Amino acid sequence: MITKSMRAAATALLLGTSTIAVAGVLTVTTAEAVAVRAAVGKPLQQAIELAKSGNTSAASAKLREAESVSGLTGAEQSAISQTKAYIDAKSGGGAVGSKAKFVADYNAGRYKAAIADADAMRKAGSLDFGSQVIVGQAYYLSGDYPGAIRYLQGLGNSEQVLSLLLSAAYKGGDDNAMRGALEKLVAQTGKPQYWKDLLTTSEHAKGLTDHQTLDLYRIRFLTGTMRNADDYSLLAQLAIELHFPAEAQVVMQQGFDQNILSGDRQTRLINMAKTQAGGEAAKTANAQAAMQAAKSGDDLVQLGENFWGQKRYPEALAAVQAGIAKGVTNKDDAQLRLGMAYLGLNQKDQAAHAFNSVSKTNANEAMVAHLWSLYSHTAPATAAPAPATAPAKKKRH
Numbered sequence: 220m221i222t223k224s225m226r227a228a229a230t231a232l233l234l235g236t237s238t239i240a241v242a243g244v245l246t247v248t249t250a251e252a253v254a255v256r257a258a259v260g261k262p263l264q265q266a267i268e269l270a271k272s273g274n275t276s277a278a279s280a281k282l283r284e285a286e287s288v289s290g291l292t293g294a295e296q297s298a299i300s301q302t303k304a305y306i307d308a309k310s311g312g313g314a315v316g317s318k319a320k321f322v323a324d325y326n327a328g329r330y331k332a333a334i335a336d337a338d339a340m341r342k343a344g345s346l347d348f349g350s351q352v353i354v355g356q357a358y359y360l361s362g363d364y365p366g367a368i369r370y371l372q373g374l375g376n377s378e379q380v381l382s383l384l385l386s387a388a389y390k391g392g393d394d395n396a397m398r399g400a401l402e403k404l405v406a407q408t409g410k411p412q413y414w415k416d417l418l419t420t421s422e423h424a425k426g427l428t429d430h431q432t433l434d435l436y437r438i439r440f441l442t443g444t445m446r447n448a449d450d451y452s453l454l455a456q457l458a459i460e461l462h463f464p465a466e467a468q469v470v471m472q473q474g475f476d477q478n479i480l481s482g483d484r485q486t487r488l489i490n491m492a493k494t495q496a497g498g499e500a501a502k503t504a505n506a507q508a509a510m511q512a513a514k515s516g517d518d519l520v521q522l523g524e525n526f527w528g529q530k531r532y533p534e535a536l537a538a539v540q541a542g543i544a545k546g547v548t549n550k551d552d553a554q555l556r557l558g559m560a561y562l563g564l565n566q567k568d569q570a571a572h573a574f575n576s577v578s579k580t581n582a583n584e585a586m587v588a589h590l591w592s593l594y595s596h597t598a599p600a601t602a603a604p605a606p607a608t609a610p611a612k613k614k615r616h
Contacts, residue, residue: 255295266278321340333353334357352379355383358370359390381404385397401413401416418444421587428583430552434555441594442594451473455467458470462525463524469530517547518542520542524556535563539553551588552584558571
């Protein structure tokens, strides 16, 4: 779903300037023409004058006269080539001429004509990358957003092209193209502005569970793209609801430290998180032995997720791995938690492998895992965590 919050990004076309200029149009002056033999220079001078007056047919005849002179020197051949380019530009023919027409049509706002000119440029070998981007802009400015999307999708993944593609997708209401452009922009640049827009579109996916929503907001928190106090409150509330109060406490504390959160309601929420986090810590210490003895590894995976929220990454990894070894009800969720633990330990390749192991059966789960995989490639290295402390063994009497 495309939201109003993306309007600014969609209107930010990287057009540079409103007009473009022809590069490489060479004009031949009288001084250049007289640097050759008279038999060559005279018809070339006449060709230039005829082209200036608009009589390009007669100019071409004079050009052929110069070309027919035997024993042409390098300087004479260069003068002939320059004169030919000049006549082509005046007549709208050849590589230079076709580009001149393309420039004139684009600058005059004749965008459909400029698009048609691109075919002639391609045949003449003058359709370079910069010109292709301008063709994409011509599609966009003519209002042909589907045409712009199709054209730009074949021009590679430069930020300039992808930004224009994003704008065309927004204007054309193409959610898939917009999402694809945003994912590539995120993967290429890691810029918060692109993360913010990508996460906004992801949050509107139909049928998201609370846990999936929590995972999206975790990425928002990690990428520094929290938008307001409501984002902090929602992330904390979801974490408390799903039994991760220590994580909720961390999130709320950051909001207070940055003067984003204030007031009685927010204070009550962080106090709730602190109280529940204290109780959860005592409960966890007593429950670990029972989790290890259980037939299913589900509780161990959840414990690992809880450790992750407390930034206890070595313990998170150990717990999730133990849970997976026992067998879990939701293998995809376990792979997601495994990837998060690896990422906390800066083991990005292992993290990406775990995220990419999530099956595509559940579209929303696959989407969340894909976003975590993107984050694993763009995330900055975290501080090395302290090694996990093994619990003391009880003495036997």
